[in-house]
Amino acid sequence: MHAAHRSASGFDLTPPSPQERQSLEAALTGEEKRVLLNHGTEAPFCGGLLNNKKAGAYCCRLCGLPLFRAQAKFESGTGWPSFTTPYDDEHVRAIVDRGYGMTRTETRCARCDSHQGHVFPDGPRPTGLRYCINSVSLQFAAQDEPFPDPMHRGEASLKAETGS
Template sequence: MTDLASPTKTRSAAGYDLTPPSDDERARLEAALSPEEKRVLLAHGTEAPFCGTLLGEKRAGVFCCRECGLPLFRSRTKFESGTGWPSFTEPVDEDHVLAIRDTSYGMVRIETRCARCDSHQGHVFPDGPPPTGDRYCINSVALEFVAEGESLPDPLQRGDGTA
């Protein structure tokens, strides 16, 4: 997970283009979001627990940012946390997820955002299982699941490949 204070990379160690969308690309991406997706991704909202469509997803594949398509989490790192949101032990690549200190609602937490489009994904907590001890608690509405072998979403037309 990349700290917001770190210099911005244009390519992740996994080979994905991390260049932020242009203003025109961002407007196009945001226009394609549903009202609930906008509330979570753009306004840093949270979906209700135990209602997300990806909570029970168990197929092999990858979970991508709903806004820009960047692969964020692999299904093999997903686990049942009992919290009501999809939970993961680690991102696809540390460079794909930004960590931002969040002091909203009288709490101190670490917010997670997509490193390419800066959309809100959820939070990470230090109470996960081995090997990392981390629990990335992510909103289903902030993700798009891609089954193994299928083409990744590529709304920015960067040719980033398959799951």
């Protein structure tokens, strides 16, 4: 068992155990498995969180780690939820993706390694980044509601907030 590594925002980044991973994956739909586990992409303009304008946080659908704050979301016109910056820099991993004859930067959850989407250098200020994320890879925690805590790490006692 690994010692817990906590992010600057206080979340346990220890990867799921094989038993936890099996349980988490069993709760996914076919489409969620295709995107999160097999690096798929949902069709543009059809994701359930694309037009969400509520305050809160967008969390990993597989493990519940908060990945983006609602105030970092912007309308990119691409058909997928887009964000300028992660909830915590330690929560999102960047992986060079050379698939499909191009070079892109894939984004993955830093805790469970699930595929989230890609990040591009064409976003608005202040970061100039556009994290283009599949809705099916996310679950939304409304402001002042508990974060999802499917691995029972005590994170449900933390509340989604709008501040930094």
